[in-house]
Amino acid sequence: MLSVSRLSPLPLARSTLDRATERRVNPAWVDARWFDPRCRVLVVMDGKAPVDPSGTALVYTSPSRLGEVGLAEAEHYLLGLDGDGVPYFVVPAGPVPDDQTRGEIDEATVLAAVGADRLVSVRDAGHLLSDRDAGVFVHATALVNWHANHPRCSRCGAATAPSHGGHVRECPECRAQHFPRTDPAIIVLVTDDQDRCLLGRQRSWPAKRFSTLAGFVEPGEPLEHAVAREVREETGIEIVDPVYAGSQPWPFPSSLMLGFFARAVTTQIKVDEEEIAEARWFSRAQLAEAVRTAELLLPGRASIARALIESWYGDELSD
Ligand SMILES: [Zn+2]
Known part of the structure; x- marks a missing residue:
């Protein structure tokens, strides 16, 4: 069973003002x-x-x-x-x-x-x-x-x-x-039966930068389908049981990131080559070692990706 905790508070999901909408x-x-x-x-x-x-x-x-x-x-x-x-x-x-x-x-x-x-x-x-x-x-x-x-x-x-x-x-x-536009995007931390997590590196990113998988929700598409589709397209992995974990705006320019955990039912990675340059399974020990030796760069502290990874890891990871 996937252990899941709601991500709270997320760094960009904090606000105190009354928007005075009326x-x-x-x-x-x-x-x-x-x-x-x-x-x-x-x-x-x-x-x-x-x-x-x-x-x-x-x-x-x-x-x-x-x-x-x-x-x-x-x-x-x-x-x-x-x-x-x-x-x-x-x-x-x-x-x-x-x-x-x-x-x-x-x-x-x-x-x-x-x-x-x-x-x-x-x-x-x-x-x-x-x-x-x-x-x-x-x-x-x-x-x-x-x-x-x-x-x-x-x-x-x-x-x-x-x-x-x-x-x-x-x-x-x-x-x-x-009206102002907000584009929903899913972002997901996938784990396998050994509780390893799946991280990928986009072609457009700096070398060594790895993160959770993400993608925009298409018109007419439920979030759960978007999660399964993006993971399949980017890594060839099949998932089940996507569980919502929290959301935060990512205004670059207009995304709303909807975070999920999901369980993989396959482990053989086949990256899509176009968007994703590389994807790998990491145990907690492997991830900690890769971060320590700067073989892997984590996503920034303001990101929901960082929160998903640290939630799975069980602690903060220092850069
Ligand atoms: Zn007009």
């Missing part, structure tokens, strides 16, 4: 939050945001400060309110082709404007942040990516404009409303 439909209410003197703004540039010197806290700024550095006209999207009613917004910065609504500004200017000395990505730093900041950063990254990639109406091609605090884009021509 109130943000009112533009006057959103404007009043923007002009609240307590308003905190996260500037996101190329998927990165400013952090303090410790790297454990985001650095926020204010709408008035943004005005001083030429970002007053940039779009802003409401992320939510904290327990004291303090509003949090994200402002996308940086050159965005074909979209003049965003502020064109360089990294040094962003850092000077907010009083920080570096920018980091969710992928690199999400696990180091507080619950509030992790949630803010993930939400902000996903939303900014969606707006940047969807400036036009998918029905008629007209330029769209944000509404609902940035959680809808509306078409002025055909009146269509477009």
Whole structure:
């Protein structure tokens, strides 16, 4: 029997803000939050945001400060309110082709404007942040990516404009409303009868990087079928009993990772060659030794893959 524990808390599945989904439909209410003197703004540039010197806290700024550095006209999207009613917004910065609504500004200017000395990505730093900041950063990254990639109406091609605090884009021509897109992807730790785990290396990854198997869910496909299909396609292994283990957003640009454990009923690996360069079974001792000798590089600490592997291993693995 496969021993399974729910993965909790996952590093990017933490958030504390109230998204105010019912109130943000009112533009006057959103404007009043923007002009609240307590308003905190996260500037996101190329998927990165400013952090303090410790790297454990985001650095926020204010709408008035943004005005001083030429970002007053940039779009802003409401992320939510904290327990004291303090509003949090994200402002996308940086050159965005074909979209003049965003502020064109360089990294040094962003850092000077907010009083920080570096920018980091969710992928690199999400696990180091507080619950509030992790949630803010993930939400902000996903939303900014969606707006940047969807400036036009998918029905008629007209330029769209944000509404609902940035959680809808509306078409002025055909009146269509477009909602932020989230792409479900399964990610699975497969074990065999000897309780070894199956890890693979994608062709596009750096040498020695191994991880759990993953792939997008197709239209009309249940999650359990996606798990079995991806494992079969990538490694030739047949699985049974996929068990849901938890989820976290992976906003690069718009994935929601749905984690599973599954049991293999075959062990003969045959990689698909196109996507996967290599796949191997690891016992706990083999994995620990491969990590210790740097023969194998684990996925990053912010990833659900790392959580799946460490859950199976039974302890943290140091890089
Ligand atoms: Zn349209």
